[in-house]
Each structure stands twice: as C-alpha cells, then as structure tokens.
Amino acid sequence: MAAIECDGVHKAYGSIRALDGLTLSIEAGELFGLLGPNGAGKTTTMSILTGQITPDDGTVRVLGTDPVTDPVGVRELVGILPERSSPPSFLTPREYFQFVGAVRAMSDDAVERATREWADRLDLGGHIDTLSTDLSRGQKQKVMIAAAFLHEPEVVFIDEPLANLDPIVQETVKAFLSEYRADGNTILLSTHDVSVAAERCTRVGIVHDGELVTTVRPDAIDERLIDVFTDHVGGERA
C-alpha cells in the first residue's frame, strides 16, 4: 500500500481549475518533492490530502485513510507544516507544544522530552518561554517545524519548511528531513527551492496546470533538475 495516493483528482474554485486529474503515488520512506510554477496546484493538493478541503472528483488516501470521509482521522495520523504559518501569538513555544501534544494524545513526559529535543535541535532554548508574538519570523518557523514532527507521525506534509531560516538552521532541518525519511517515514515537501529538492528528495514530482506532468529521481538524471523543470513547465515563458 502506498503511503500517499491521489487518483484523478479534480478541484475547481469557481471557473479556475486548480487540479485537473492529478494522479500521484508515494511509497512509505520517500521524501517526495512537489515542484511547480505559481498557481500549479501544489497547495490545493496538500490541502486535499490533509482533509482541509474536498476534491470535486477523484480519490485520495493517506495511510489507507480517506481524508474526504475521515478528515479528523487523517489529521490524527499526520504532521502538517502549512506555508507561512505561525504559532498562536498568545502562547509560548512550550505552551504551544503542550497544546499540540494534547491534541496528538502524547503523554506529558513525551511532550517534555520532545520539547527539549526540538529546543536543542533548532536552538530555541532561549525562547521556549517567550510569547510567540515576540518571536522573530524565523523563530516562529522553527516552532511550526517542531510542532509538525512533535508526535513523530509516519507521514508529514511540509510547505516551504526552510522559509526565513538562517543558513545553519536550514542545514540542520535538511539533515533532519533526510534522517526522518531514512527511518521509514514519508514526507511530502512542497517547495520552489529546486536545489533542496535535487539534494534531498528521493523523487520529485512536477505539477503544472493541476496535473502531475512528470516524476524524476534527482540522483538518476543526467541533466540539472532546473532544466527538467523548465522543459516541462517553462515552454510558454521562453
């Protein structure tokens, strides 16, 4: 069984066809990158897979669960890092992790342990009891990354995880993603960062006009990933 599956998924917003028969299958243990031009349908795909919006047609499954009929069940199984998200301004990172831990049915000990680990990993220790409203943009991003992985979900959906992070923390997060998937977990990464996709992803899917137009293994192509991308989506811009 694939960890993540989309089959013939359609989604329109009024007259805009955001997804036009998108089909995708991701095996357990993959770090799968979704690349595509602005408006290609990446966020719509992630939102459907995490049960936040429903497709007009087609089927989707995450670890065998249908996000359309069981959105709460899917959200319990996965971790999610939405694009440009922030922790609630009135909670400290520690309080936010306690909240996330409670929702994820983690024990108090497990939340405390994970809080320590993530504070160390992302150098958040000095800010763990600071109100989130007073955190920098990058510090908020660190909190959201930690929250997505806090309960060690088998499947994680992450949208531009490196945004606003300094170069050293970016390297830490990239190494963590590789280790996490090497442990058998599955990550779907939506990004515009072609170098990260080329460097870290086991496979990359290129989405264009609401369809998956190709899938490549970055370590098995002779040309640069940016050239593959341009060949598939850049024709009309050349």
Ligand SMILES: Nc1ncnc2c1ncn2[C@@H]1O[C@H](COP(=O)(O)OP(=O)(O)OP(=O)(O)O)[C@@H](O)[C@H]1O
């Ligand atoms: N809530 C909405 N209402 C109307 N149209 C929408 C809505 N959300 C997305 N769209 C449209 O659907 C299409 C796909 O959008 P989507 O956000 O999925 O693309 P994306 O690949 O994530 O783009 P980007 O890389 O710019 O973030 C776009 O044409 C967008 O304008």
